[in-house]
Amino acid sequence: MTPLSLSPRETARRRLLDALRREGPMARVEIGHHLGMSPASVSELAAGLLDEGVLVAEDSADQGSGLLRGRPKTRLYFAETLGSVVGVWTGFNRIELRLLDSAGRTRASRHVERPLRNLGGEELMDVLAHTIAAFAEESGARDVKAVGLACQGYVDTRDGIVAWSPVLGTRDLPLASGLSQRLGKPVLMENDASAMAFAIAQRNADLRSGRTACLMVGDGVGLGFLIQGELYRGARFGGSEFGHVRLRRSGPQCRCGGRGCIEAYLADYALHRDAQLIDHRPAPTLLLPGEEAMEAIVEQARSGDTALLNLFHAAGEVLGDAVGILIQTLEPDHIVICGPGTRAMDLLRPAFEAALKSQTIPELRALATIHVVESSMDLLTEGVVMQALRELDLDLARLRAA
Incomplete structure (x- = not known):
């Protein structure tokens, strides 16, 4: 826009x-x-x-x-009669959709399972455009003004380009313009971790003051950074790829092609992969395990499975290292740990706190307040829809000719 x-x-x-x-x-x-x-x-x-x-x-x-x-x-x-906005999140072969009216009220939502990873750029945009249009029509929305799209990976929000995504099979994809042409609507794009960070800050006024770093753990690991409640973006107006900071050169394989990234220890697929090696549990039907599979691992660890407890202990240490890096490089006022990965925070916390204490300068650690926010996938679409509504408000602010 x-x-x-x-x-x-x-x-x-x-x-x-x-x-x-x-x-x-x-x-x-x-x-x-x-x-x-x-x-x-x-x-x-x-x-x-x-x-x-x-x-x-x-x-x-x-x-x-x-x-x-x-x-x-x-x-x-x-x-509520000024038009509506559709929010979309693209995951690994998953699409989440939400329809909001101009007052910010949710009117409809939908989860769609659809293979996306192996689609070429044009076919991917055709599928997304068809899915969005069908959702809007079936929801009874004939006054859609804009679409907000949250994507995993490195997103150039200024030019609407997905430079790289672990869940899409093409690079440097002009997704915003392609969808806009197909839908006849303006399309705003955002990195999904930034979208979740914005939504969380919308719900908590304290997080809209100072500097807030939101570390999202789930399908992957992402970072949204806000200054006075506004998202901070880099030179290409994208979000941070903090999850692909390498901790150990000889570490486990990451989806980005490298080894030893933060994500390769903390993301759901990494934990499930290692749990498979421990007890030979069945592989997920998709590359990324679902919530049911992850909950099974968590509950088995809570029941006292020593090997799985050690797995979460190691992940907690990496989480502590990651938060320590944030504290000592960005000096945020607030750090929010969010995303589906918080389901296991009770298992992660002892090693997390010990690693944070041992690896972080105490004076810097004392400056940051750490929050754990249990969060659902709804926050991904909520954050990008609210951003789209704010963009539409720019037009509402213009004075009408007499």
Whole structure:
């Protein structure tokens, strides 16, 4: 999506809309405190947006102990009739879809199992476009304004290119433009770890201050980094490939082609691979094990299986090393460990904490607050949809001709 040039008044409207998008419904006085605007300025901006049908006003009385206290606050929120957005996540032969209205409410969601890894670029884009269009039609959405797409791997968010992905079989794929042409809609792309980081920060205001590093563990290992609640991107406007930082030259095989990467010790496929070697459990039907297979390994370890406990102990040490690297290179205020891999955090934690303590400078370690967030795949589509809605808000901020 191309950034729009805004006038000072339009910039103020944009700030107000962004505050409501990030914080949820607020009264005018709350908006003023949040943005540092005078009551008169907020009221004038809100009046225009209400007249245009962009915002809706709702009285919200302070119930207290059941008695009305003072005048009810009138909260402002987005109208739900401004169009909808489809969020998509592409995994290994999996597609997750979600439909949100302009107020940010989920209207429909779907999980699709579909082979993607061996498709060429054109065929892949045809399949994704067909899947997205069918989902929107079956969900009754005829006013889709944009699509947000979260992908594993290195994603150039500025040009909409998947430079490399472990779950797709082609490189330097112009996925955003290809899908946009097929769907007739603008398409915004994001690295999936960055999408999850943004969604988690949306739900926790504390994580929108300072520097927050979100380490996502699951199918792979990814990193989303936020500064004051906004995603930080590198020279190609992509996310970090932190999971492919090499810890040991002679370590286990990684999906990227190298050896000894952080991901090769921590990702689901790595843990399942090593569990197979330990007890000869059946191989997954797909390269990546499903949640049921991973839960079986975790429960067997919890029941006291010594070999599997050692497996999680070793993984916990790597997680501690990884978080130590983040602390000593980025000095974040917050570190969030998230993703499906948190299912085994009780097994990882003892070795994780010991490794972090032994390998990190104490003064730096004390600066970072570590959070563990149990997270579902919904956060991947939620994060990229919220980003797409914010992009659409840019157009809503523009003043309409009289």
